[in-house]
Structure formats: C-alpha cells, structure tokens
Amino acid sequence: MAHVSELISSNIDQYLKLHEQKSLLRFITCGSVDDGKSTLIGRLLFESKMLFEDQIAAVAADSRKYGTQGEEMDFALLVDGLAAEREQGITIDVAYRFFSTERRKFIVADTPGHEQYTRNMVTGASTADAAIMMVDARKGILTQTRRHSYLVSLLGIQHIVVAINKMDLVDYDEQTYQKIVDDYTVLADHLGLTDISFIPMSAFKGDNIIEQSANMPWYRGPALMPYLEQIEIDQDKLLSTPFRMAVQWVNRPNLDFRGFTGSIASGQVHPGDRIRVQPSGQESTVERIVTMDGDLSKAVAGQSITLTLNDEIDISRGDVISKVTGPAEIADQFECTLTWMHENPMLPGRPYLMKIGTRTVTATITDIKYQINVNTLEHLPAKTLDLNGIAVCNLSLDRPIAFDPYDQNRDTGGFILIDRINNSTIGAGLLHFALRRAHNIHMQPVDIDREARSRLKGQKSCVLWFTGLSGAGKSTIANAVEKRLHAMGHHTYLLDGDNVRHGLNKDLGFTDVDRVENIRRIAEVTKLMADAGLIVISAFISPFRAERDMARSLVNDNEFLEIHIDAPLEVAEQRDVKGLYRKARQGQLKNFTGIDSPYEAPESPELCIDTTSTSVDIAVEQVVAALQERGVLPL
Structure with missing residues (x-):
C-alpha cells in the first residue's frame, strides 16, 4: 500500500509540475447580448473536462426544463448562474472562468454586451491577451460589435478571433460567413486591427469548437480551441x-x-x-x-x-x-483616454485619487478635449463625463510620476481614479503622452518664504474657510471676523463669493462643473494669500466636500479651519435677503444649492456655528478663540 501511495503522490507531483510549466492565455468574450457568449464559454468548460458530473447532470436537467430539444444541453446555463452571483454582491460585473488543456491554461472573462456595461467591458479587457468577438451569423455586424471592437483596439489587445456563431441557423452557408468577413475587415482596417482570425462555428452544436466540423467543409482554418492553444503570447515583447x-x-x-x-x-x-x-x-x-x-x-x-x-x-x-539605459519618462501633466465608471459624473477641476502601479497621487481633469461616441467613433464636445462615457482629456497631478505611454507598457501607462471620499473606483484611463508644458514649466525658487512674510507681519498665516447654505450667515460673520482681526492689528483679506464672481470668476455659471472650477480658483488664491503671510477669510457656499478637502490640501494642516455656518434650509429660505430661493422655487434660477443642487455638509469641521441660536458677536468670539487655540493669535 505504501508503494501505491508513493506512486500516486509521484504522479500528482509530476502533473502539478507539468501544469505549472504551461503558458497562460487570458482572453475575453464580447459581443451583443444574444450572440452566444455564455454558450461558448459553457461549451469550452465542458470540452476541457472542467465540469463535475453533478454539474453536468444539473445542466442537463435544466436544459430539459427550459425546453432544449432532444438530448442536447444548453451550455449557457453553466454561466448564467454567474449573473445571480453578481446580483448577490460581486462589484465588478465581469465573470471569470478558468480551464486548461494539455497544452495551455486559460482564464476567460465573460463581459456584458449592453452599452450601459461599457465599464465592465473595459475591466475585463484590461488584462486580456486576446479577444473573441462574437457575431450572430443571422445578424451580422451590429452596433455592439463596433463598440467592443473599438474598446479592444483602445486597450491594445493584439489577437482577435471573430467567432461567427450560430452557423447552424443559416444552414452553414459560406456566403453568409464571407459577407461578415468582408464587413468586419473594413471595420478592422478603420480601427487599425491587424491580427484577426475568422472562425465559423456553432457553440450550441459544437461545430468548429474542438475540431473542424464536417458541416462546413469549405472552411479550412483551425477550430477555436486549437487556435487559442497556439496564439503567441507577447512574453517576448x-x-x-x-x-x-x-x-x-x-x-x-x-x-x-x-x-x-x-x-x-x-x-x-x-x-x-x-x-x-x-x-x-x-x-x-x-x-x-x-x-x-x-x-x-x-x-x-x-x-x-x-x-x-x-x-x-x-x-x-x-x-x-x-x-539607466532606458528609463521611464517623468511628468505631472498628460493627455489620456478616460473611461468613467461611476453614476456621479466626472467634473473637471475636481480632485480625485489616481493609482498608477503602486503609487497614489492626487489628479485633476483639467480639460475634456472631446468625448467619443463608441457606436459611431464620432468626436463630441463635452463638459462632463457620465457613467460609461469615454473621452480624451488633459490630466494634471500634484507631483511628477514615472510613466510610459500605454501603447508601450500597460502597467506603467494604465491608471485608475478613486473617489477621495468613499474610496470607490470611479474611472480607468490610459496615458498617451506628457503635455509639453509639463516639461517646460518649473517652479522658480524664491528666497523669501511664508515664514519670513509672517514674521514681518507679526502673525501666523491661516485660512478660515466659511461654508454653508445661501442665507446661513457666512458673509455677515466673515465680515465681522475680519473687522475684529483688523482692530487687533492683524493683516487679513476677505474673499466673498459674490464679490469674486464680479471679477476673477465672472465667466463661471452655477452648474456643478462651474461650481467646482469656482472653488478650485478660490482655493489657489487662498494658497497664495496664505503664502503671503495673511489670515485669509473665505466665505463661499462651496457645496462639495471634495473641493473643500482640496482647498485644505493646498496649505499646511494646522493652517486651515473649516467653519460650518449651519442653518436649516427652511430658516435660510425665510431669510432670503437676495430673493434667490424664491427665484429657484419658481424655476427662474437653476442649479441653486439646497433646491435643485446638493449641499454636502462638513462631517468634521474645526468649528460649527448654528446661526439659529448664536449671535454674530458670539460667533466672532468663537472664531477668535479657535485661532488662539491654534496659536494663530496670541492668548
């Protein structure tokens, strides 16, 4: 018995070593909803002997239950279960399956076909070496085919199999096959796709999946599985x-x-x-x-x-x-292609976290050059980017990074964007090249720093960032605070929302995009004024936490005080000194904070002043006390 056990153990070891030496091919299946992706993957799992007997029995029973004729199994049912798994909490809507043959190991990603799942297609394709483009022989080249082909070309997938499926439903007609070949060749030439193979098949019947089918003697190319086994993986590259x-x-x-x-x-x-x-x-x-x-x-x-x-x-x-003989490039501003993956739109000027390789930096989309209609490849103007939108943008970082263009190196040219508030992945992008200004503009060193300027004024620089609804009392309290500090002999400057919109920001409206840009500019101004040694008082609605966090990040941690001037909406609306709420309620004033545009209240401000129970004088005393506690003002 010991000899038998040793022999079995030896055989297992040999099998595992042989398995480890096999090359791994990652590929995706993509195409329209009814092109047969799930059936194909189920067939590949079945033919590669990757299913247990109870799984096969369950699929056979379900096939009879759902009306499959004869003894044939509906292999799509093997993969359809993954949809239920995703509904129970898997975040990325891409199903992965592993199988192997004697020659190679495979990981296949089943990507959704609907346009609203473009982000999932990008996720599945980001690590793929090859793509199987499913085409229903009865329908030919569809909009989804064009969309997914564009995404495949965008992500740099080199090897493409155009699987012309359901040939059994067109009587294995060669002319139908050839028409699709001709149509797709035109599309491929337009997209710059070169390594393309066309395989007529029936995933349901098993034609041209494992071996050449007798039903299509006119086709002399390889079946799908032998083709996948011989694709050259770009390891040498x-x-x-x-x-x-x-x-x-x-x-x-x-x-x-x-x-x-x-x-x-x-x-x-x-x-x-x-x-x-x-x-x-x-x-x-x-x-x-x-x-x-x-x-x-x-x-x-x-x-x-x-x-x-x-x-x-x-x-x-x-x-x-x-x-040293071939270093990466260094830059902090780029042109990139960005795919947006979140329900909330992308807003130029808003700070996001960018993860590239193992480095995380702060990134801002400074400009959308154009959005791409993935159905027609048309370039469209855009100010924001919605869920599944794809655009060519300019990207600015808070520090230089090492990178390579994505078409030269996926790892050092691909990145994701992360929401700074909840840490969710909200975008994925490809770096094209560094902008010329990233190389031509450098910080000029100066001899007089903020400490020297502050000493001359006999104070510490600081930013008082007042935020709250319109009518909450920001401007009133901010003005009173400046009067008190001026009387105490301190050097201050008050930036008020309405005043700034008469000059620096008079070109901006009140959309979310404009509000983000409004606060971005103000934050940069407060940074410069703090650097000049001033106590800067900023009174803006500043409705979004992301922009207030960005303003905080521009100065030292101990130099920023977020002050929430708090008043319930109904109280602010009753005050309505400028008549703005009335206009917003009547539909005359769009994108008004609190009515049809959100206000994100601070979660942990340094100071919160409830103006329904606190007078202006007491509010001023609270602000002065907070400055004294921080050492900005003497006790």
Missing part, C-alpha cells in the same frame, strides 16, 4: 521592453538587510545592472536578486522579486526602478 519594476514594499527585516520588493512589469534585470530610481533620478547598481527560493542570476517580466542595491539611496513605495 515584454522581455524586450525596457525594465520596469514598481516598488511595492521596502523590505527591512533587520539592520543587515534592505531590499526593494515588487513585480517586474517588463524587461529583465541582472546583478550588476545600473538602475535609476524614478522620479527622484537617483542611481545605483543591482547587488542581488532575492527570492524565497534563493538568489537569481536573472529576473524577467512577471516575476516577483526583491532587489538589493550597492548604494544606500532613498526609495519608497510607488517609486519605479528602471535601467
């Missing part, structure tokens, strides 16, 4: 691409070891190679390549390693290690 490794972790288990851990995105590295750390530009030489299984003489794309260097240089998570 990754190896020949310049070396890139984003630092994920600084490994310091003890004082005798300091290494930099990450996954190699592209290229290869050897001990002795001269490297550059970006964006800092520091250089050193690779001393060792460390892994759990010992040191390596070479590491290549896809491996996770730890590098030790010959020099003690400052490296942090998010830095990119390149070779």
